[in-house]
Amino acid sequence: MRDPILKVRDLKVEFGTNDGPVYAVKGIDLDVMPGETVAIVGESGSGKSQTMMAIMGLLAGNGRADGSAQYRGKEIIGLSDRALNRIRGEKITMIFQEPMTSLDPLYKIGRQLSEPIIHHGKLKRSEVRPRIIELLKLVGLPDPERRIDAYPHELSGGQRQRVMIAMALANDPDILIADEPTTALDVTIQAQILELLADLQKRLGMAIVFITHDLGIVRRFADRVYVMQKGEVVETNDAEVLFTAPAHPYTQMLLAAEPTGTKAPPPPTAPVLLEGRDVAVTFRVGGGFLKGPAIDLKAVDRISLQLRQGQTIGIVGESGSGKSTLGRALLRLAPSKGAVRFQGKDISHADREAMRPLRHEMQLVFQDPFGSLSPRMTVGQIVTEGLLVHEPHLTRRERDARAIEALAEVGLDPLMRNRYPHEFSGGQRQRIAIARAMILKPKIVVLDEPTSALDRSVQKQIVDLLRDLQKAHDLAYLFISHDLAVVRAMADHIIVMKEGRIVEEGATAEIFDHPREAYTQALMAAAVDQTRFRRSA
Amino acid sequence: MVGYVLRRLLSAIPTVFIIVTLAFFMIRIAPGGPFDLERPLDPLIMENINRAYNLDKPLWQQYLLYLGNLAQGDLGPSFTRRDFSVMDLFRTGLPVSIQLGAMALSLALIVGTALGALAALRQNTWIDYMVVGTATLGITIPPFVIAPVLSLFFGVMLGWLPAGGWGGGQFRYLVLPVATLALPQIAIIARLTRGATIEALRSNHVRTARAYGLPTRVVVVTHALRAAMLPVVSYLGPTAAALLTGSVVVETIFGIPGIGRYFVQGALGRDYTLVMGTVIVIAVFVVIFNLIVDILYAWLDPRVRYD
Numbered sequence: 001m002r003d004p005i006l007k008v009r010d011l012k013v014e015f016g017t018n019d020g021p022v023y024a025v026k027g028i029d030l031d032v033m034p035g036e037t038v039a040i041v042g043e044s045g046s047g048k049s050q051t052m053m054a055i056m057g058l059l060a061g062n063g064r065a066d067g068s069a070q071y072r073g074k075e076i077i078g079l080s081d082r083a084l085n086r087i088r089g090e091k092i093t094m095i096f097q098e099p100m101t102s103l104d105p106l107y108k109i110g111r112q113l114s115e116p117i118i119h120h121g122k123l124k125r126s127e128v129r130p131r132i133i134e135l136l137k138l139v140g141l142p143d144p145e146r147r148i149d150a151y152p153h154e155l156s157g158g159q160r161q162r163v164m165i166a167m168a169l170a171n172d173p174d175i176l177i178a179d180e181p182t183t184a185l186d187v188t189i190q191a192q193i194l195e196l197l198a199d200l201q202k203r204l205g206m207a208i209v210f211i212t213h214d215l216g217i218v219r220r221f222a223d224r225v226y227v228m229q230k231g232e233v234v235e236t237n238d239a240e241v242l243f244t245a246p247a248h249p250y251t252q253m254l255l256a257a258e259p260t261g262t263k264a265p266p267p268p269t270a271p272v273l274l275e276g277r278d279v280a281v282t283f284r285v286g287g288g289f290l291k292g293p294a295i296d297l298k299a300v301d302r303i304s305l306q307l308r309q310g311q312t313i314g315i316v317g318e319s320g321s322g323k324s325t326l327g328r329a330l331l332r333l334a335p336s337k338g339a340v341r342f343q344g345k346d347i348s349h350a351d352r353e354a355m356r357p358l359r360h361e362m363q364l365v366f367q368d369p370f371g372s373l374s375p376r377m378t379v380g381q382i383v384t385e386g387l388l389v390h391e392p393h394l395t396r397r398e399r400d401a402r403a404i405e406a407l408a409e410v411g412l413d414p415l416m417r418n419r420y421p422h423e424f425s426g427g428q429r430q431r432i433a434i435a436r437a438m439i440l441k442p443k444i445v446v447l448d449e450p451t452s453a454l455d456r457s458v459q460k461q462i463v464d465l466l467r468d469l470q471k472a473h474d475l476a477y478l479f480i481s482h483d484l485a486v487v488r489a490m491a492d493h494i495i496v497m498k499e500g501r502i503v504e505e506g507a508t509a510e511i512f513d514h515p516r517e518a519y520t521q522a523l524m525a526a527a528v529d530q531t532r533f534r535r536s537a
Numbered sequence: 538m539v540g541y542v543l544r545r546l547l548s549a550i551p552t553v554f555i556i557v558t559l560a561f562f563m564i565r566i567a568p569g570g571p572f573d574l575e576r577p578l579d580p581l582i583m584e585n586i587n588r589a590y591n592l593d594k595p596l597w598q599q600y601l602l603y604l605g606n607l608a609q610g611d612l613g614p615s616f617t618r619r620d621f622s623v624m625d626l627f628r629t630g631l632p633v634s635i636q637l638g639a640m641a642l643s644l645a646l647i648v649g650t651a652l653g654a655l656a657a658l659r660q661n662t663w664i665d666y667m668v669v670g671t672a673t674l675g676i677t678i679p680p681f682v683i684a685p686v687l688s689l690f691f692g693v694m695l696g697w698l699p700a701g702g703w704g705g706g707q708f709r710y711l712v713l714p715v716a717t718l719a720l721p722q723i724a725i726i727a728r729l730t731r732g733a734t735i736e737a738l739r740s741n742h743v744r745t746a747r748a749y750g751l752p753t754r755v756v757v758v759t760h761a762l763r764a765a766m767l768p769v770v771s772y773l774g775p776t777a778a779a780l781l782t783g784s785v786v787v788e789t790i791f792g793i794p795g796i797g798r799y800f801v802q803g804a805l806g807r808d809y810t811l812v813m814g815t816v817i818v819i820a821v822f823v824v825i826f827n828l829i830v831d832i833l834y835a836w837l838d839p840r841v842r843y844d
Contacts, residue, residue, distance in 0.1 A: 056748055060739075061660075081753060089750030096741065104742040104760050105840055116749040151839040167749065 003073075004031035005174050005207060006055070006092075011067040011077070013050045013059065013231075024050040026231040027067065032175060032207050039210040039222035039239070041254070043455035044426075047231040048211050052177050056094055057084045072174075090120045093168035097180035099161035103152040109163050110148035117170050135166040140196060158189035162196070169200065176201075179211045186318035187482060191526035194221065213455060215254065219243055227251045257457040259489035262508065263467070266310035266492070271343075273476050274307040274330060274362075274444055278338035281322070281329050281500075299325040301500035302338065307444065312470065312477040314491030314508065316484065316523070322500040323480045327446045330478065331362050343443075360390040363437035367449035369429035373421040379432055380417030383407065386440045406439040407432075410465060427458035431465065438469060446478045451486050463489055484523065488512055496520050538835075542828065549824040553817065557607070560816040561600055564809055571616035571807040590616065603813070612817070613810035617803070623814040627796060631818070634783030634795035636706060640715045642773075642780050645722035650769060652723070653730025654762060660735060668727055675724030684717045684790040701792045714791045718784060722776060729772055733765035740764070767838060774830035778822040782815075 013025035025047040032038050042048040054065035055076065069077050071087055079087075088094075093116075096102045103112055113135060114128040123131060129148070136144035139162040152160055161181060168176050178197065182190035198221055201208055210222060218225055218239060225242045227235040227250065235248040246252045281300040299322045307313055315323045329336035332347055332355050339348045342358060350358075366372040373382055383406055384399045394402070404414040410431040421429055430450060437445055447466065451459040463486060470477060481487050487494065488508060495505040496519065504517040515521045572578065572586050587593040591602055606613055612623035656668035691713060692700025704710035737743060738761050746756045783797025796815065803811035835841045 058744055058748055081747075085750035085752065087750070088748055094748045096745065098741050101741040102745045104746070104764075106763055106838060107759075108839075115746070115751055115755070119749075119751050119755070153840045164745075167745075 002033060005034050005072055006030075006032035006209075007068075007070045007073075008051070008055070009068040009070075011051060011054060011065065011069055013047065013054045013063060013065050015060070016062045016064070024063075024231055025054065028226075028228070028231075028233045030226060030233070032209060034174065035201075035205045035207055036223045037201065037208045037210065037221055039212060039218040039225045040228060041212060041215065041218055041225055042228035043213055043254075043457060045230070046228040048228045049179055051228075052094070052179060052209065052211060056088050056092065056177070057081065085119075089116045090171040091173055092175045092177065093171070093173040094177040094179065095161065095164045095168050095181050097183050099157045099164060099181075099184060102164055103160055105152050108149050108151055109155070113148075113163065113167050113170060116167060120171050122171060131170075132166075135170055136163070138169065138200070139163070139166045141166070156189075157185050158193060161185065161189075161193055165193075165196065165200070169204065169206075172204070173206050175207045175209060177209045177211070180213070181210075182217070183212075183214070187484070188318065188522055188526040197221070215258075215456075227254070253457060257460050259460050259463040259486050261467075261489050263312055263490060263492045265507065266308050270308040270310050272306050272308050273343055274478075275305070275341040276330050276338065277304045277340075278302040279304070279326065279329050279340065280337040281325050281334055282337075298500045300329055300336065303495075303497075303500075303502055304338075305330075305495065305505075307476050307478060309443070309476055310470070310474045311493065312479050312491045314487040314494045315478065315480045315497060316482065316487055316494055317497035318482060318523075320499075321497040323497050324448050326497070327364075327448055327478055327480050331364060331446055333364070356389070360386060360440035361443045362446070363440060363442040363444070364446045364448065365430075365433050365437055365450045367452050369426050369433060369453060370421075372433055373429055375421055378418050378420055379407070379412075379424075382421070382432060383417070383436045383439055386436065390440055402439055403435075406435040409438060409469070410435045411461075425458075426454050427461060430454060430458075430462055434462075434465065434469070438473075441473070442475070444476045444478065446480070448480045449482070450479075452481065452483060459486060466490065484512075496523065538832075542832070545828050545831070549828075552824060553820050556820045557604075557813065557817060558600075560813055561603060562596075564804070564807070564812050565596065567807065569807050571809060573807070590614070607817075612814040615808055615811050617806040617808040617811065623810050626799060626811065627814060627818065630783070630794055630796035630799065633703065633706070633793060634788070634797055635781050637711065637714055637718065637787075637793065637795060638777075638780035638783065640711060641718035641722065642777055644715060644719040645726055646769075646773070648719070649723040649726025650730045650766070653727040653732075654734050654765070656727065656731045657734030657738065657765075658757065665731075668731065672724040672727045675720050676728075678721075680717050680721065680784065680786045681790070683720060684714075684787055687713045687717060688790065701790070703793050714787045714793060717787050717791075718780060722780070726769060726772070729769050730765060733768045734761055737761040737764040763837065767834065770830055770833050770837065774827045775823060777829075778819065778826045781826075782819045782822050 008028065008030040010027045010029065011025055012023065012027050015022045015024060028051060030038075030040075030051070040048040040051065050059070050063070053059050054063070055069045057076075057079065059065060065077050067077060068075060071091060076084060076087060103109065110129070110132050113132045114125065117123050117128055117131060118125055132148055133144045136147060141147050141159060141162050147155070152163075155163065181197070182193050185193060194217060197208065208221075210217060212218060222239045225237060225239050226233050227242070227248065229250045235242065235246070235251045237247075242251065243255070246255055279300055280298065280302050283297045283299055284295070301322075303326055305313065315326060317323045325334055328334040330340055332340065332350060339346060341347065342362070347355065347358065377385070380400065380403050383403045387394055387399050387402060403417055407414045407417060412428065412431050412435065416424075421432065424432065434450075450466070451462050454462060466477070467490070469475060477490070479487060479490050491508050493505070494508050494511045496503045496511065496517070498519055504511065504515065504520045511520065512524065515524050570592070572583065577583075578586075584593070591599055594602070603613065610624075612627075615621045615623050615626060618626065652668050652672075656665040659665050688700045691698045698712050699710050702710055738757075743756060743760050746760045783795040785797045785801045787793065788795045788797040796818065799811050800815040802808070803815060
């Protein structure tokens with residue numbers, strides 16, 4: 001057996017905080033063989049990223065690494081920046097989760113790509129340009145001769161990630177660390193980036209360390225897998241073995257965490273609660289004094305839909321497709337054209353005043369469980385705030401009783417209602433947000449990516465909770481998401497949106513099994529890893 | 538870019554016009570007039586004076602007359618300083634104020650950014666605490682305290698520098714007033730730079746630069762400090778305009794013949810034309826420096842484009 005090129009032994013990472021030290025990584029062992037693909041899998045807070053940050057010398061100021069990590073027999077933990085700079089960026093390179101911000105916005109990409117090449121002494125500044133064009137070609141950036149002089153903001157997220165990959169490859173590294181390289185990208189772009197990485201590895205032969213929470217990626221690309229939980233490696237094995245026979249309960253839980261089940265459509269006699277006809281939203285961009293004419297941007301372009309009692313319509317699309325704007329327009333939270341009817345009543349022209357009595361029947365839950373709860377209010381205050389508006393006759397005691405009821409219903413201990421949001425995890429906060437909607441006994445809830453910021457295992461719990469609530473109260477959901485696995489489990493009817501228009505719509509099973517439109521097929525193909533994985537699991 | 542600058546300059550004309558109009562009527566709403574003395578003048582004399590300065594005409598006629606003269610570059614005669622036109626006063630005073638302000642601005646910019654960047658790079662060390670502490674002190678002590686203290690200490694007690702006066706712009710005379718003007722700005726710029734640099738050092742693209750083994754010098758100077766300069770540049774626009782148009786406090790305490798004094802003196806003496814002139818000068822400076830800042834900003838940050 002060959003020697004590992006990266007050999008990690010008893011690596012520990014701790015962070016000094018005001019509440020005392022936090023141990024992010026608690027002594028892990030890890031090997032990377034030349035040319036292999038290793039995946040480090042875990043949920044947020046498992047320490048998977050910090051392990052690699054420690055090896056790259058990139059821990060935050062209050063972080064400290066202990067133990068050993070050897071690159072080709074040379075110890076790199078505790079190395080000075082100067083000594084480490086001879087390895088990082090040349091032998092070991094890294095791409096990050098945030099393609100939008102990982103490049104310096106103030107410099108052309110050609111210049112940023114040239115820096116690691118020049119500083120590692122590979123080429124002189126005057127000779128570097130052809131090499132950069134070659135790299136940009138290698139990563140499939142269209143029109144590299146022109147793009148070399150582009151600034152990062154002139155490129156899309158996927159293109160920026162390609163530039164980062166080009167930078168990672170510039171000095172022919174032995175190891176490429178990819179820290180959630182596709183998480184921030186749309187699903188079709190994700191697939192392209194992963195294909196690119198797999199293809200480049202085949203051609204160039206470097207080892208890849210994938211840090212990810214996405215088991216679809218792991219199954220498809222990794223040779224070996226490390227499963228991390230709370231700073232420790234709980235299981236390691238060849239990918240095939242791990243997926244067919246997971247040994248550790250945590251691994252089993254992760255594998256089972258994909259949302260399952262389907263939703264039956266409501267009976268055809270179910271009354272239509274919300275109806276939109278030719279709903280259109282345009283945003284005016286630019287214009288103003290001495291600035292020339294404005295451009296109208298069609299965010300939602302004449303969309304019609306009917307939402308019945310007990311129904312869940314899944315609205316699927318990539319970022320910028322207009323799916324969130326549609327949801328807001330239907331709730332009359334964004335100015336729109338076209339007709340919106342709620343329980344047969346035309347609300348197209350209802351103003352704020354007229355909408356207020358209807359608001360408690362149409363509630364909204366947002367994606368971001370951290371930003372959507374006021375940090376200065378207790379959970380009890382947050383949950384009961386809507387009651388102050390919609391049921392002002394309630395006494396304090398009655399409101400409190402309702403809060404207890406609502407929190408219990410979403411699976412939270414009602415005793416927690418005097419605490420503040422920051423004391424809760426992401427999943428718990430999303431439960432609080434759901435309780436805030438449910439306490440008003442709505443008929444319709446618009447769920448705008450309610451599970452996207454959550455770990456898979458938590459996602460599953462939220463999906464189960466939402467389905468239980470729907471059954472108990474005969475709710476209608478408008479479920480907005482880019483995550484096809486979750487949509488499949490939640491919705492009975494699906495609308496696929498692109499650039500403000502409906503590309504395709506139909507019953508969930510039909511859309512998933514027999515997509516007609518090319519765009520839907522592309523979306524499905526890009527998500528196929530997850531689906532295939534779920535079927536075999 | 539040329540088109541943008543022209544558009545901005547064109548759009549400055551209505552801005553200045555509105556300011557002129559507002560100032561014209563506001564100063565006249567204020568009770569009293571330029572020739573009201575403790576012992577009222579003989580009504581006949583008063584009438585003559587008013588006629589000489591067109592103050593006997595209806596307000597709208599005075600306004601149109603003023604605009605007409607302004608369009609020809611004539612700011613009118615000063616009401617309180619006989620024999621001087623407002624233009625004469627500015628011709629001698631403005632260069633003094635600009636010289637003083639430019640030196641203070643340069644000093645503040647160089648020392649402020651250097652201290653701020655140093656504090657950021659040595660965050661949570663004694664250097665950082667020193668800079669932040671001094672900066673806080675510099676912001677809290679008002680110039681009307683700093684100026685006499687400096688003058689007393691270096692001018693009177695130690696006798697190293699002149700306690701006041703202009704001395705034809707000799708360097709010795711400039712030191713104390715420049716220091717007084719620059720100190721609070723150094724403090725503000727240092728704090729701004731420190732905060733922006735710390736934020737830039739934590740940014741993802743700086744992490745990228747470090748991950749690719751770039752030398753610390755390149756990481757800091759190329760990738761962190763340039764980003765950190767953006768908020769400082771924004772701050773400089775109105776600050777430069779304020780510094781270059783003179784400071785009432787500094788010019789009064791050190792006895793410097795700049796134009797900063799005119800604003801307050803003119804307003805108190807109801808010297809209508811002098812107040813108007815000062816307002817116009819300040820407005821034009823603010824417009825110009827905001828434009829310069831916007832151009833600088835676009836040069837520093839490619840995401841900002843005006844075409």
